[in-house]
Amino acid sequence: MAQVEFDNQAFRQALGSFTTGVTIITANAPDGTPVGLTANSFNSVSLDPPMVLWSLAKTSLSVAAFSEAEHWNVHVLSQHQQDLSNSFAAKGEDKFSGTKLETGISSAPLIADCSARFQCRNMVTHDGGDHLIFIGEVLGFDHQPLPPLVFQQGQYAMTARKPWEAVNLSSEPTAPECSYNEDLLGYLLGRSHFQMLYRMRKVFDEQALEDSHFFALSVMNIQQKLDLEQLNTHLDYTGHSVSEDDMKFLVSQDLISKVDEESYQLTSSGRETSLHHIAQAKAIEEELIDELGVGDVMALKLLLKRLIHKTDPGLPDLWSTQDKPL
Structure with missing residues (x-):
């Protein structure tokens, strides 16, 4: 069989289609110096006994430290720890400066506020091509309901869970010709907008x-001095606008006042x-967070911000300070 030319770049891009979590692996060098790096090669191996693995490029400056370490810790990062991920992925800086650490089973650095943490004893190291594969026994672990940071196609991403109920496509009602x-x-x-606004309308x-x-009132709470236009x-x-009569009503209710003839x-x-x-x-939002989870709400906000950016008809920046009085 003729050998097919292997495109390493295309292979890398194809692997990027597999969405992974983001971890930081930490240990102590033989001289006691803490070492750490960002990795997305983490995976489970066994439940009984509890074992996990991760891999490290043979060209990494940390190979010797991790190869000789008796213990290492795996930290599954939460969405708010992107800066920490970037810091531990960089070279030539004090990665642990300002990082909140806790006491763990071993002396290996244990980072706080992660989605999950696995404290491991280094069991065996396997050769894996241009990487070394570290397999460890999990001595202790903990986790908390923080949405994890994920990585796909060379970029950080967010996750959103699908509805729990399975959808039976064969039982869907036949859509009308308009496909509405x-x-x-x-x-x-x-519908989501008006259902949320429904609660507000009672107020x-x-x-x-x-x-x-x-x-x-919401706009004027941000842009403090505006004329009607x-x-x-x-x-x-x-789809709404306010008229002179509306402004007179708000003035009569002592909600706004005239600064000059127009503003x-x-x-x-x-x-x-x-x-x-x-x-x-915000109270309605907190209820949604309790129902949907922090991760789903954060993912929803991110998608809505992208949608707003793509569909913006050229509205003025509401949060711009350019037109605010000094």
Whole structure:
């Protein structure tokens, strides 16, 4: 059989299709110096006895230290530890500077606040081509419900769990010719938005406020001094706008006041009302986090930010300080 030319770069890209977690492996060099590096080659080997493995390039400067170490620890990083991952992936710096450590079974450094940690005794090292494969016996472990940091196609990523219920495709109702069904992105975004806003409307009704008033107060809580045209520019994407009559109503409720003939700003009562709205929105978000989990909510936020960026019609930056008074 003729030998097929092997494309190492394509092979690397194909391997990148397999999404992995991100770990930091730590140990002590023979002289007691702590060593650590970022790796995504971690995997389980056996449950009984409990064993795990990871691999290290033979060209790594840490090969000697890990080869001679009696113990090493594996830290499965959480999503908020991306900077830590970058630090331990770099060369020529004090990786442990400022890193929160805890006391473990051995003297190997034990990093805090990870999704999971495995404290291991180095059992055997195997040759694996251009890598060494370290197999260790797990002496102790711990984990906490922190969403893990993951890696795919050379980039950090987030995970989102699918609904637990299995979907029987054969039992789905036949979609009408317009193909409008519950899987349409616009429907999902719209329904989730209005269902969350439904809870907020109970607060609005108590204050005799409409959706447009809520949007206006929210914008003015960030951009402190705006005229009517500037305000409506920020509200265009919502499909709502405020009129002179709306502004007169908000003035009559002591929620906003006129700064000059054209510009408005929040009163202290208006700011308190807006902050109350924000507190209610955050309470709803906390309930969602309890139901969905921190990881899923973070992944959802990331995807929504990307969607907003891709669909932005050219709205002014709401959080820009350019137009704020000094």
